[in-house]
């Protein structure tokens with residue numbers, strides 16, 4: 001398939017980059033078949049806003065409902081594949097120093113061959129005890145959408161309910177991941193922001209921080225976001241179309 005043309009100014013910035021940060025959100029995995037947070041939910045989940053399931057309050061009220069939602073998403077992610085955008089980033093990282101920072105809780109960057117420096121919002125594959133924080137092995141989630149709540153397993157150490165490894169609204173981000181991300185942003189000369197609505201803070205502050213520190217910031221998103229007016233290049237394309245075109249144009253084909 002022919003690749004789309006890359007804006008020459010955007011391409012020049014990408015070619016000149018010596019330290020790249022990629023900051024990805026749910027749109028990065030949309031073409032793999034993972035629904036974004038602002039997409040309408042289906043089936044059992046139609047009645048729920050993801051922002052209401054991803055909270056400590058929801059867990060306190062109905063842990064089995066929250067556990068079922070994360071188990072369904074874990075299984076869904078396990079059954080899909082990285083897309084050409086994930087693969088293009090892995091190829092580019094072999095050519096230029098790149099720090100990959102993601103808000104995504106899936107493992108599609110890793111499965112495409114990238115090293116992820118910071119999973120700012122945790123991971124679907126690292127459940128832990130909600131009482132003593134002991135890690136609990138992931139069982140890979142559910143193969144089919146559940147028809148109702150699913151009781152969380154018991155912690156092998158203390159018997160407490162095991163909770164998802166994702167960060168919920170109102171919780172602090174993992175400190176080490178945040179530090180790695182912020183340090184890389186401060187040191188980069190190019191930031192590529194892919195597939196995020198950039199409305200959930202503090203993560204959404206990272207592209208703004210890059211602009212303020214003098215880096216060139218490119219946004220790849222089919223829709224305009226709050227970030228669009230602030231960045232140097234806002235490219236209306238998708239992750240699986242734009243990234244392979246950009247990476248091929250800088251000469252870093254897989």
Ligand code: OAD
Pocket residue numbers: 024025026027028030031036037038039050051054103104121166167168169194195196197198199200220221222223225237238239240
């Ligand atoms: P959102 O669902 O808020 O936004 C997804 C963005 O991806 C939107 O701006 C879409 O326009 C864009 N998009 C859709 N398809 C795309 C494609 N094929 N290629 C590129 N972009 C595409 O997801 P996030 O910004 O990641 O946090 O959400 C941020 C955080 O809010 C999440 O990490 C999660 C969520 O609630 C927590 O759970 C704490």
